[in-house]
Amino acid sequence: MKVGPNELVRKFDELYEEYNEKWGDKKEVVEREKFFDKTMAREEVMPEVHKVLVEEVDDMIKSELENLRQMSGAKSKKKKKKGKTKKKGGRKKVKKI
Numbered sequence: 001m002k003v004g005p006n007e008l009v010r011k012f013d014e015l016y017e018e019y020n021e022k023w024g025d026k027k028e029v030v031e032r033e034k035f036f037d038k039t040m041a042r043e044e045v046m047p048e049v050h051k052v053l054v055e056e057v058d059d060m061i062k063s064e065l066e067n068l069r070q071m072s073g074a075k076s077k078k079k080k081k082k083g084k085t086k087k088k089g090g091r092k093k094v095k096k097i
Contacts, residue, residue, distance in 0.1 A: 022040070
């Protein structure tokens with residue numbers, strides 16, 4: 001009776017293949033501290049940098065719009081608070097004479 005590889009061996013094989021895809025074609029350097037892959041580093045860092053940059057630019061645009069509103073004398077937009085709403089239907093009050 002022959003038993004196939006267990007889950008641990010399959011996971012190890014997947015990780016080994018992933019390692020070979022990323023690092024298999026890279027040159028090994030004696031001084032590992034000085035070696036890094038610029039494209040790989042850029043791919044990992046760029047999404048976070050883009051997110052932070054978009055947030056900062058959005059904040060700057062909002063503050064500039066607020067400054068322009070103040071300079072023009074217009075009131076700034078604020079969210080309106082919801083007040084009590086009238087009930088629909090029900091009894092109507094009748095005045096007694």
